[in-house]
Amino acid sequence: xxxxxxxxxxxxxxxxxxxxxxxxxxxxxxxxxxxxxxxxxxxxxxxxxxxxxxxxxxxxxxxxxxxxxxxxxxxxxxxxxxxxxxxxxxxxxxxxxxxxxxxxxxxxxxxxxxxxxxxxxxxxxxxx
Numbered sequence: 138x139x140x141x142x143x144x145x146x147x148x149x150x151x152x153x154x155x156x157x158x159x160x161x162x163x164x165x166x167x168x169x170x171x172x173x174x175x176x177x178x179x180x181x182x183x184x185x186x187x188x189x190x191x192x193x194x195x196x197x198x199x200x201x202x203x204x205x206x207x208x209x210x211x212x213x214x215x216x217x218x219x220x221x222x223x224x225x226x227x228x229x230x231x232x233x234x235x236x237x238x239x240x241x242x243x244x245x246x247x248x249x250x251x252x253x254x255x256x257x258x259x260x261x262x263x264x265x
Contacts, residue, residue: 139184140176141165150175 142148142160150168151157152175158168160176165184168176173183 138168138170138173139165140168140173140181141184142181144180148179148181150179150181 140158140160142162142164145162147162148160149157150160150172152172154171156169156172158166158172158176160166160181177183
């Protein structure tokens with residue numbers, strides 16, 4: 138089995154059967170099955186397990202990044218929806234304001250016409 142030393146010091150592993158293995162920092166080597174348990178007990182790690190752990194960590198990180206991106210896109214969609222609603226509300230408010238102004242202009246015109254008629258009537262009555 139492939140075992141790797143991830144520590145910063147030399148590690149020597151020996152078994153009761155007489156097998157011995159020396160690992161320099163960062164060294165990776167193949168050891169007999171009888172030494173695997175002793176290597177793990179000394180703090181060494183099977184390289185295959187480490188590579189699998191690295192792959193799993195990378196997969197978890199990519200999933201987390203994808204989730205963050207999805208959340209960001211969802212937030213952007215909410216912001217865009219809010220902006221669209223605000224613009225629609227502003228357009229509706231502007232339309233209502235324009236309708237009010239038009240109604241006020243029509244009412245003012247009617248008042249003006251009524252005032253002109255009243256003035257003409259007073260003038261005609263004053264002549265008589």
